[in-house]
Amino acid sequence: MSKKDLKKEENEEVVPQEDIQVEEAINEPTELELAQAKADDFEDKYLRMAAEMQNIQRRSNEERQTLQRYRSQDLAKKILPSIDNLERALAIDEMDESVRKGIEMVQESLTRALSEEGVEEISSDGTFDPNFHMAVQTVPADDEHPAETIVQVLQKGYKLHERVLRPSMVVVAQ
Amino acid sequence: MSKKDLKKEENEEVVPQEDIQVEEAINEPTELELAQAKADDFEDKYLRMAAEMQNIQRRSNEERQTLQRYRSQDLAKKILPSIDNLERALAIDEMDESVRKGIEMVQESLTRALSEEGVEEISSDGTFDPNFHMAVQTVPADDEHPAETIVQVLQKGYKLHERVLRPSMVVVAQ
Known part of the structure; x- marks a missing residue:
């Protein structure tokens, strides 16, 4: 058994180099995934803000009506x-x-x-x-x-x- | 001149089939481009709405102050x-x-x-x-x-x- 072979046996648990590369490729989002995530993120923010704005307008109307009603x-x-x-x-x-x-x-x-x-x-x-x-x-x-x-x-x-x-x-x- | 060659000459203006395919490929946005466009679109909508909301809140505050000031x-x-x-x-x-x-x-x-x-x-x-x-x-x-x-x-x-x-x-x- 050569010295090199011995070393290989000692490191049986080590994941082959090729597999690591595959795994990194899976973890690293693609440009497409990034763009989709960004689109989803802004769509979400937009929809939340639209809902919030409706609430603010509704509250503001109610408040104005109350102020008007009890102004005197x-x-x-x-x-x-x-x-x-x-x-x-x-x-x-x-x-x-x-x-x-x-x-x-x-x-x-x-x-x-x-x-x-x-x-x-x-x-x-x-x-x-x-x-x-x-x-x-x-x-x-x-x-x-x-x-x-x-x-x-x-x-x-x-x-x-x-x-x-x-x-x-x-x-x-x- | 064969019948086929003659027809070809009559249709000189016709774009070669290969070129059409290239052009279609250019016009057809990729999935990435679509996602990016969608992201840009919602980012734009989100920013516009954020600005609009600030305006609405400012106007609503001013209006409330005026109502309050002249209520009597x-x-x-x-x-x-x-x-x-x-x-x-x-x-x-x-x-x-x-x-x-x-x-x-x-x-x-x-x-x-x-x-x-x-x-x-x-x-x-x-x-x-x-x-x-x-x-x-x-x-x-x-x-x-x-x-x-x-x-x-x-x-x-x-x-x-x-x-x-x-x-x-x-x-x-x-």
Whole structure:
């Protein structure tokens, strides 16, 4: 046995040179495979972005509609105490008739302005609803006022569309 | 000359069969070229859409900011006549002191609410500016009131940030 043959036997596990080359050829992507992978990659990115853009546009539309719908919320809230004051003034009996007319006109004008922007008085006759009413006082229920019904409104509540600007302050039978 | 040769001569313009095949091979894109074209196409679409999305987001932000900035415009405009009426009432001399106090309170409260939303009275002392003032009357200019200056304000004007809600109605010297 020559020295060379001996060495060969010692290295029986070694993969023949030719096979290595074949394996490398399999692992190394071809130009075509690279191009296809790039095409797939950008197609995927494109489709994801198209979907994302649709979402962004939808959200942006929804947000704009909400902003539009509730745009008067802050100013409306700040005007409510003025309407309260005007109504309190109108409750005074001994007032000059022309002054009363003037105050009524302003009160109606403010209420109409709010109504045109979607602000409505909260209905407070009937059953107490914690979503719209705040019970600031309770009285014992009787035949005329069963439990959980509103006996008296101390301050009107208002809502803008379905959003409560402030609840009505009520006396509830219990 | 054989019949076949004659036919050949008649059809001199005909491209040799071999050349046609070469040309077809050139026109027909290879699988690699198709993949590369597809990759380029989607890369282009992806980049365009990315740019478009940035534009949409920028525009949407600008639009949201504008909506937010001028959200109180409509309600504010509708409240101005009420403030006019309250101010007119306060100009009446013979009014009960408690009623006057009440009207003053409402007038101040409404003006403060508007101011918190960015509504300000238009300054009307000094030079007439058609962007902010409407001349409803003119008087001859004199030493005290040079031409183009405001002599009197008949109705206050208001602006929301830099937008005029309504101009002030003024008397101008001419």
